[in-house]
Amino acid sequence: MTDNSPLPVGSFTFVLHGAGGDLAKRKIIPALAHLAKSGYFAAESKIIFAQREALSPAEALAQVDAFLQAAGDEAARQSISALLPFLQTLQVVLGTAQSCVAMASAVANCPEPVVHYAALPSSRFIDLINCIPTVRDPARLRLVLEKPLGFNAKESALIEEAVAAKLDESQVYRIDHYLGKQAVQNLLALRLGNRIFEPLLTREHVAHVQITVAEDLGVENRAGFYEHAGALRDMVQSHMLQLLATVAMEPPVSLEANSLRDEKLKVLRSLKVPQVSGIPEIVVGQYCEGYVKGQPVPKYRDEKGVAANSTTETYVSFRTEVQTWRWAGVPFLIRTGKRMPRRFAEIVIQFRDVPKPLFEPVGGQWVGNQLVIHLQPEDKLELKLLAKTPGERERLKPVSLDLDFFNTWRIPVRDAYERLITDILRGRLGLFLRRDEVQTQWQFVDRILNDLKSHGMEPVPYTSGTYGPSSATAMAMRAGAIWSEDGL
Numbered sequence: 001m002t003d004n005s006p007l008p009v010g011s012f013t014f015v016l017h018g019a020g021g022d023l024a025k026r027k028i029i030p031a032l033a034h035l036a037k038s039g040y041f042a043a044e045s046k047i048i049f050a051q052r053e054a055l056s057p058a059e060a061l062a063q064v065d066a067f068l069q070a071a072g073d074e075a076a077r078q079s080i081s082a083l084l085p086f087l088q089t090l091q092v093v094l095g096t097a098q099s100c101v102a103m104a105s106a107v108a109n110c111p112e113p114v115v116h117y118a119a120l121p122s123s124r125f126i127d128l129i130n131c132i133p134t135v136r137d138p139a140r141l142r143l144v145l146e147k148p149l150g151f152n153a154k155e156s157a158l159i160e161e162a163v164a165a166k167l168d169e170s171q172v173y174r175i176d177h178y179l180g181k182q183a184v185q186n187l188l189a190l191r192l193g194n195r196i197f198e199p200l201l202t203r204e205h206v207a208h209v210q211i212t213v214a215e216d217l218g219v220e221n222r223a224g225f226y227e228h229a230g231a232l233r234d235m236v237q238s239h240m241l242q243l244l245a246t247v248a249m250e251p252p253v254s255l256e257a258n259s260l261r262d263e264k265l266k267v268l269r270s271l272k273v274p275q276v277s278g279i280p281e282i283v284v285g286q287y288c289e290g291y292v293k294g295q296p297v298p299k300y301r302d303e304k305g306v307a308a309n310s311t312t313e314t315y316v317s318f319r320t321e322v323q324t325w326r327w328a329g330v331p332f333l334i335r336t337g338k339r340m341p342r343r344f345a346e347i348v349i350q351f352r353d354v355p356k357p358l359f360e361p362v363g364g365q366w367v368g369n370q371l372v373i374h375l376q377p378e379d380k381l382e383l384k385l386l387a388k389t390p391g392e393r394e395r396l397k398p399v400s401l402d403l404d405f406f407n408t409w410r411i412p413v414r415d416a417y418e419r420l421i422t423d424i425l426r427g428r429l430g431l432f433l434r435r436d437e438v439q440t441q442w443q444f445v446d447r448i449l450n451d452l453k454s455h456g457m458e459p460v461p462y463t464s465g466t467y468g469p470s471s472a473t474a475m476a477m478r479a480g481a482i483w484s485e486d487g488l
């Protein structure tokens with residue numbers, strides 16, 4: 001058993017903007033509460049829930065509790081009262097003149113650093129930034145921005161200009177919560193802490209790479225956001241491209257934030273935009289009625305807040321390439337969608353076949369080696385090898401070498417938001433995105449969206465509870481791949 005508890009930090013002030021919103025109640029407040037319960041916060045630290053409704057700390061926590069109860073998150077409910085000793089509330093309606101005055105007086109004489117966490121729609125980011133003083137010192141002021149930053153490269157650039165007018169880059173924490181997942185950090189350790197895998201991760205040895213984030217949930221109560229976003233802006237622009245960059249980047253010179261970001265940026269800049277015309281390298285889909293985990297679910301267009309003729313994509317898969325000497329020509333297949341049969345996320349690295357087969361194929365078909373990085377629900381690595389079956393025949397069968405991180409360390413995996421919050425409080429930027437990464441990700445997604453629009457490509461319906469439109473299977477096969485549906 002290894003100790004996984006974070007080390008305490010000095011005092012701070014954490015202003016949570018949008019404290020009444022879905023993300024705050026579901027993820028950020030439970031993460032803060034768990035840290036508070038673990039004794040991580042110095043006694044004089046302050047947590048300020050900023051929200052439009054005027055509430056006392058006890059009332060605000062009662063609302064969070066009701067939300068968590070409805071969500072069935074009993075574990076989080078056990079912790080939230082640990083926030084009370086640190087908690088203040090503040091009524092803020094961003095965009096009004098009084099909001100800046102209220103914020104300034106709420107944080108006056110509070111411990112520094114003051115962290116402003118924007119769990120807000122990105123349309124409100126500039127209103128918040130306008131209220132922040134120009135203090136170019138990360139020891140005094142930090143800003144956390146949730147994804148997506150705007151809805152395209154242009155909007156994102158406007159937000160970034162407002163940020164840069166007030167703060168230095170070292171004060172800005174752009175969240176991609178996938179980087180807070182332990183499995184992603186294990187991926188870095190696998191690649192950069194071991195000698196054996198890195199030399200094999202090249203075009204000479206890898207046939208293709210698949211990255212899947214499948215969700216069983218539908219749009220839930222987020223149609224207001226999702227209708228404008230869709231899977232490309234919601235998932236690809238952030239999580240999927242960051243996973244791709246982490247798996248494909250060159251080893252950085254150090255683990256310092258800018259070294260990692262420099263290498264990821266090179267990958268992001270070298271991505272091939274999937275072809276929409278001719279033989280398409282992209283499939284977009286939208287879920288219709290079906291069954292997920294045995295329960296009937298409605299079609300996307302019947303969800304609350306969704307237009308009856310919505311053309312928002314709830315699924316996307318595409319083929320891209322990392323156009324570098326290491327990876328040129330290797331298909332990278334990216335897939336994400338809602339209302340899939342189950343929730344799983346994984347990266348599959350499929351190795352090429354041996355140059356000359358000497359053994360009998362398994363079941364008449366060759367199955368090459370695979371390295372599978374399971375991100376969720378389990379955090380584990382799996383190396384699929386071929387071993388000789390007992391007996392006289394020279395026949396091979398696939399076997400798996402598993403490294404299950406939970407069973408190895410026997411400690412619960414910390415939630416991604418807990419890890420990210422501790423890094424923010426410590427001033428560690430390595431798991432957050434730099435401005436140029438976000439901008440490059442937007443340019444890639446904008447190009448795809450423009451191409452889809454100019455070719456009139458609309459989402460293909462797929463049955464809820466399946467892995468998306470069948471055309472995605474054909475698209476993968478053209479890249480020599482079969483989509484993995486293991487998802488353990």
Ligand SMILES: NC(=O)C1=CN([C@@H]2O[C@H](COP(=O)(O)OP(=O)(O)OC[C@H]3O[C@@H](n4cnc5c(N)ncnc54)[C@H](OP(=O)(O)O)[C@@H]3O)[C@@H](O)[C@H]2O)C=CC1
Pocket residue numbers: 017018019020021022023024051052053092093094095118119120121122124146147148222225
């Ligand atoms: N929910 C999720 O799963 C995820 C969300 N995100 C990102 O997190 C951010 C928040 O998302 P989410 O919580 O879902 O959104 P919600 O709409 O649930 O919450 C947004 C919050 O912003 C507040 N707000 C809106 N306008 C103002 C204003 N003028 N002044 C002050 N507060 C305002 C709302 O206040 P009020 O309560 O008064 O309406 C609400 O509490 C977004 O950037 C989103 O993209 C990122 C990843 C996942």
Ligand SMILES: O=C1O[C@H](COP(=O)(O)O)[C@@H](O)[C@H](O)[C@H]1O
Pocket residue numbers: 215234235
């Ligand atoms: O950022 C987002 O991520 C979630 C999926 O996150 P996970 O940690 O549960 O895999 C997704 O549901 C949401 O639409 C998106 O905004």
